[in-house]
Amino acid sequence: MRATLMYGAGDVRVENLPDSAVKLPTDALVRITASCICGSDLWPYASMKPEDGPARMGHEFIGIVEDTGSEVTTVKPGDLVVAPFAISDNTCEFCREGLHTSCAHAQANFWDTEPEEGCQAEAVRVPLADGTLVKLPVTADSALIPSLLTLSDVLGTGHHAAVAGGVDERTRVTVIGDGAVGLLAVLSAKRLGAEQIILMGRHHARTGLGREFGATDVVSARGEEGIAAVRDLTGGHGTHVVLEAVGNMPAYEQALGVVRPGGVISRVGVPQYEEAPIGFGSLFRHNIRLAGGPAPVRAYIEELMPDILDGRIEPGKVFDTTTDLDGVPAGYQDMADRRSLKVLIRP
Amino acid sequence: MRATLMYGAGDVRVENLPDSAVKLPTDALVRITASCICGSDLWPYASMKPEDGPARMGHEFIGIVEDTGSEVTTVKPGDLVVAPFAISDNTCEFCREGLHTSCAHAQANFWDTEPEEGCQAEAVRVPLADGTLVKLPVTADSALIPSLLTLSDVLGTGHHAAVAGGVDERTRVTVIGDGAVGLLAVLSAKRLGAEQIILMGRHHARTGLGREFGATDVVSARGEEGIAAVRDLTGGHGTHVVLEAVGNMPAYEQALGVVRPGGVISRVGVPQYEEAPIGFGSLFRHNIRLAGGPAPVRAYIEELMPDILDGRIEPGKVFDTTTDLDGVPAGYQDMADRRSLKVLIRP
Numbered sequence: 001m002r003a004t005l006m007y008g009a010g011d012v013r014v015e016n017l018p019d020s021a022v023k024l025p026t027d028a029l030v031r032i033t034a035s036c037i038c039g040s041d042l043w044p045y046a047s048m049k050p051e052d053g054p055a056r057m058g059h060e061f062i063g064i065v066e067d068t069g070s071e072v073t074t075v076k077p078g079d080l081v082v083a084p085f086a087i088s089d090n091t092c093e094f095c096r097e098g099l100h101t102s103c104a105h106a107q108a109n110f111w112d113t114e115p116e117e118g119c120q121a122e123a124v125r126v127p128l129a130d131g132t133l134v135k136l137p138v139t140a141d142s143a144l145i146p147s148l149l150t151l152s153d154v155l156g157t158g159h160h161a162a163v164a165g166g167v168d169e170r171t172r173v174t175v176i177g178d179g180a181v182g183l184l185a186v187l188s189a190k191r192l193g194a195e196q197i198i199l200m201g202r203h204h205a206r207t208g209l210g211r212e213f214g215a216t217d218v219v220s221a222r223g224e225e226g227i228a229a230v231r232d233l234t235g236g237h238g239t240h241v242v243l244e245a246v247g248n249m250p251a252y253e254q255a256l257g258v259v260r261p262g263g264v265i266s267r268v269g270v271p272q273y274e275e276a277p278i279g280f281g282s283l284f285r286h287n288i289r290l291a292g293g294p295a296p297v298r299a300y301i302e303e304l305m306p307d308i309l310d311g312r313i314e315p316g317k318v319f320d321t322t323t324d325l326d327g328v329p330a331g332y333q334d335m336a337d338r339r340s341l342k343v344l345i346r347p
Numbered sequence: 348m349r350a351t352l353m354y355g356a357g358d359v360r361v362e363n364l365p366d367s368a369v370k371l372p373t374d375a376l377v378r379i380t381a382s383c384i385c386g387s388d389l390w391p392y393a394s395m396k397p398e399d400g401p402a403r404m405g406h407e408f409i410g411i412v413e414d415t416g417s418e419v420t421t422v423k424p425g426d427l428v429v430a431p432f433a434i435s436d437n438t439c440e441f442c443r444e445g446l447h448t449s450c451a452h453a454q455a456n457f458w459d460t461e462p463e464e465g466c467q468a469e470a471v472r473v474p475l476a477d478g479t480l481v482k483l484p485v486t487a488d489s490a491l492i493p494s495l496l497t498l499s500d501v502l503g504t505g506h507h508a509a510v511a512g513g514v515d516e517r518t519r520v521t522v523i524g525d526g527a528v529g530l531l532a533v534l535s536a537k538r539l540g541a542e543q544i545i546l547m548g549r550h551h552a553r554t555g556l557g558r559e560f561g562a563t564d565v566v567s568a569r570g571e572e573g574i575a576a577v578r579d580l581t582g583g584h585g586t587h588v589v590l591e592a593v594g595n596m597p598a599y600e601q602a603l604g605v606v607r608p609g610g611v612i613s614r615v616g617v618p619q620y621e622e623a624p625i626g627f628g629s630l631f632r633h634n635i636r637l638a639g640g641p642a643p644v645r646a647y648i649e650e651l652m653p654d655i656l657d658g659r660i661e662p663g664k665v666f667d668t669t670t671d672l673d674g675v676p677a678g679y680q681d682m683a684d685r686r687s688l689k690v691l692i693r694p
Contacts, residue, residue, distance in 0.1 A: 094608055094609065097609065099608060099609045099633075099634060101633075101634070102608035102609060102633050102634065164634070164636075261441055261446060261449035262441065262444065262446040262449060267631065270627060270631070271625070271626040271627055271631050273626050274624050274625075274626035274627070274628060274629065275622045275623060275624055275625070275626070276622060276623075276625050276626070277621050277622055278618070278621075278622070278623050278625055278637065279618040279620050279621035279622070279623070280617060280618055280621070281621060282621065283637065283640070284614065284617070284618050284639070284640045284641070285640065285641065286446075286448075286449050286640060287446060287448070287449065287511070287638075287639065287640030287641070287643075288640070289511075289636065289637060289638045290625065290630065290636060290637040290638075291634075291636045291637075292631070292634065293630070293631045293632065293633060293634030293635070294631070294632065294634070296634075
C-alpha cells in the first residue's frame with residue numbers, strides 16, 4: 001500500500017510499504033477514503049532532523065472498515081468510520097471523564113507516535129478499534145465528508161479550546177491564529193454563544209472565513225499594536241477568554257496581552273516552548289488561568305456530529321484544496337507557504 | 348504613633364512616626380486592635396535590599412474606626428472592622444464579579460504597596476473605606492478575634508485556593524505547604540467537602556493542626572519521594588486539585604508531580620519565579636490547568652464569617668504566638684526560624 005513518510009524538514013515522500021493488517025483481536029483495518037494534512041504536521045516539516053526520520057505521517061481520517069479482530073464488536077467490515085487523532089479504549093477512568101487523550105490503556109497513543117502506522121495512506125491498522133472508531137451514518141461519497149473529517153481533529157480541537165476556556169453567552173473571546181484550528185475555535189465559540197469573538201489573523205481569505213464562522217471583529221496587527229487593538233475593542237480590559245491556536249511564544253505573549261483580569265488562556269496549539277512566564281507579572285497578579293491541551297476529540301464526536309448532519313455548521317469549509325496521495329508532498333509545501341489553508345486527501 | 352518598618356533583610360524595627368489621619372473624603376482612620384505577621388512578609392525579610400527600604404509592614408488587621416471622611420457611609424467611629432489585604436471600592440466591574448484584587452479604582456492597591464501605611468502599627472488610614480472595611484458583630488475583646496482576623500488574608504486565601512481549584516465533594520486534594528495559608532487551604536477544602544486531603548509538610552505540630560483541620564493524609568517527604576508517596580495514596584494518578592501555598596519553584600515542581608491528568612494546580616503562594624515549565628512535558632500533555640492568584644478575600648468575608656461566628660470553623664488556631672508591637676521584630680525572626688507558625692500582634 002502507499003503511505004506518506006517524512007524524511008526530514010521539507011522532505012515528504014509517498015512510498016510503497018507493506019500492507020497494514022489486523023494484528024491484535026482488538027484491531028481493525030480501515031481502508032482510508034479521506035484524510036488530510038494538519039497544521040501541526042508543519043512543525044516537523046519545518047524542523048525535523050533526518051536522523052529522526054523517516055516517520056509515518058497523518059492523524060486524521062475517514063475510511064471503510066475492511067477487517068476486524070475477533071474482539072471488535074462496535075464496527076464491522078463495510079462500515080464508514082471516523083477516527084480521532086488519539087487512540088483510546090473509551091472505557092478507562094479518564095475516558096469516562098471525557099479525557100480520552102489521557103487514556104490509561106497501554107495501547108492508547110497519538111497516531112503521530114504510532115511507529116508503524118499513519119493516516120496519510122491507503123489503509124491503517126486501528127488499535128483499540130471499539131474505543132477509537134465512530135461509525136458515520138453517511139456514505140463515503142457524501143458531500144458532508146469534509147465536515148465530518150474535521151471531527152478527527154480540527155473541529156474537536158477548536159471546540160475543546162472553547163470548552164476548556166469556559167466560553168458561554170456571557171464571554172468575550174479572542175482567538176489567536178487563523179489556521180484551521182483557530183477558525184474552528186471561532187465557529188465553536190459562536191456555537192457556544194459567545195458575545196464577542198475577536199479573530200487575530202493576517203491572511204485575508206482566512207479571516208473572511210473566520211467572519212463567516214462567527215468572528216465579530218478581526219485584528220490583523222500583531223505584538224503590542226495587536227494587543228492595543230483588542231483592548232480598544234473591549235473597553236480597555238481584554239477578553240474573558242483567549243483561545244490560543246498557534247503554539248509558539250509570540251502567540252502566548254499575545255494571549256497574555258489581551259486576556260482580561262480573572263480570564264482564561266486556553267491553549268490548543270501544541271507549545272513549541274517548555275518554559276514561559278507565569279509569575280506575578282504575567283498570570284498571577286490578575287488571577288489569569290491557563291487551560292487546554294491535546295483535545296479529547298473522541299469525547300465530542302457525539303455532540304458535534306448532529307450539527308454537521310443537520311447542516312447547522314460547515315466546518316469542512318476549512319478545506320480549500322483537495323489532492324490524491326501523489327499530491328501530498330506538494331500539499332505540505334502549499335500549507336507551509338500559506339497557499340492552502342488545509343489540504344484534503346482522497347487516497 | 349508606633350509602626351513597623353523593614354530596613355532590609357533581617358532588619359525590622361518599630362518606630363515612632365507621624366500619626367496617620369483621614370486625608371480624603373472616602374478615607375477612614377482605624378485604631379488597630381489586632382494585626383499579625385504574614386508568611387509573605389518573610390520573603391522581604393529574607394531578601395530585601397537596604398536601598399529598597401525602609402518599608403511600612405503589615406496587611407492584616409482588625410480595629411476600631413476612629414474617624415471617617417465626609418463621604419464614608421458604611422462605617423462610623425466606634426465600629427469594629429476587619430480589612431482585606433487589598434484595598435478596593437467594591438463597586439467596579441471586577442469587584443462586582445468577586446475579583447476585588449483587580450479592582451479598577453485608581454486608589455485600589457495592596458497594603459504592601461501603599462507607601463505611607465502599614466497594618467503592623469497602632470493606626471492606619473484606610474482608603475476607599477466603604478469598599479474595604481467590613482463591620483464585625485463582636486467586641487474588640489471577643490475570643491473570636493483571632494479567627495476573625497484570618498478573614499483579612501490567610502483564611503480567604505486558603506479558601507480562594509480551594510475555590511479557584513474547583514474543590515468539591517468529588518475531588519481529591521493535595522495541599523503543598525504547612526504554613527498558615529496551607530493549613531487553612533486544608534480547612535477550606537474540608538469545608539467544601541473534599542473526599543481526600545493530602546497535606547505535604549514536614550513540621551510535626553503544623554501537620555497535626557492540619558489533621559485537625561481536615562487532612563486525611565500527611566506526606567512529609569519532598570521531591571521525587573514525596574511525589575511517589577502522594578501517588579501511592581491516590582491509585583497512582585495523583586489528585587484532581589493541588590493547592591500550592593508556598594510560591595517557590597520546588598513547590599511548583601512538586602505540584603506538577605502530584606496533579607492528576609485533567610487536574611488543576613491552584614496557586615496562592617506568591618510566585619518567587621517568573622518563568623516556569625508549562626509546555627508539552629509539564630502542563631499541556633495531560634490538560635493540567637493552572638489557576639489562582641492574589642485572593643479577593645473581600646469577596647469571601649460574608650460567606651466565611653458566619654462559620655466563624657457559629658464556631659463551625661476555628662481558623663484562628665493558626666496563631667500560636669501573641670505579642671505587642673515591641674515583640675514584632677522577634678516575631679519575624681521566630682516565624683523565619685519556624686518557631687512560630689503565625690504571630691498575632693496586639694498593638
